[in-house]
Amino acid sequence: MKIALVGLGRTGKIVAKYLLEQNALSMVLCGPNSVNANKDIGEILNIRDTGIRVETSDHLEQKLLQNRPDVLIDFSYPGFLMDYIHVFEAIGINIITAVTTYEAVELEKIKNTARMGNIGIVVAPNITYGVNVLMHLAEIAAELMDGYDIEIYEEHHKQKKDSPSGTAKKLAEKLQQNLITHEEIPIHAVRAGESLSKHKVLLCGEFDRIEISHQSYSKNAFAKGAYQAAKFIAEKTGFYEMDDVFKQEKEKRRNTLVMRLADENRRTLSLA
Structure with a gap:
């Protein structure tokens, strides 16, 4: 899975580092006037160079077509997704947005876009x-x-x-x-x-x-939650919240427990 990230604030930097450790980060975006533009993400995170340069949102559609991420994780600001949601829909890139300050009309636009069925979107102000x-x-x-x-x-x-x-x-x-x-x-x-x-x-x-x-205790909790949401939405369409991600994780754990108990019962019967 290839993940693009936008937003390199306090939390965004932790998310970037976590995604690098998962070998999932393929693209980092910023605003046209950002001080991070054209820097290697490793330089920003005070680690080794990664070969991933922070790209501005100028000519975004062309850059996304070249990189082809599966999912974009948004830790930026409401305006970014509002300005470019049509681009993500056209190309078919799923979205997790952890932005917490959307107005009601903006959330309705996000929901309507997701319900069109071309892409999947997770709105996750509660990302952990x-x-x-x-x-x-x-x-x-x-x-x-x-x-x-x-x-x-x-x-x-x-x-x-x-x-x-x-x-x-x-x-x-x-x-x-x-x-x-x-x-x-x-x-x-x-x-x-x-x-x-x-x-x-x-x-x-x-x-x-x-x-x-x-x-x-650590912003890694936000990073881990964002990565879980990315794995959840990677091949889905429609509108979701973190509650849906949680429910799927809970179902997986329940199925694992059922399988384990079934195996233990089979072993018990074979020894009888």
């Missing part, structure tokens, strides 16, 4: 595998703990622009679907220091309280 586990656990708790007060706390580094985060909003949306009441779930967002990512759901009742939390 672990935070999707948090969402599932919180949904179960919200369904069972009817009548409990629910609040969300999230924490990120001070440079993060969106507040609350896309993940926190998605978490609130999923929890709301499991509640009888239509009251808005409060989100408390902290932007301070160098904290990577922390999300916590509080369920408070009259006599007890439940806390479910997830914290990223």
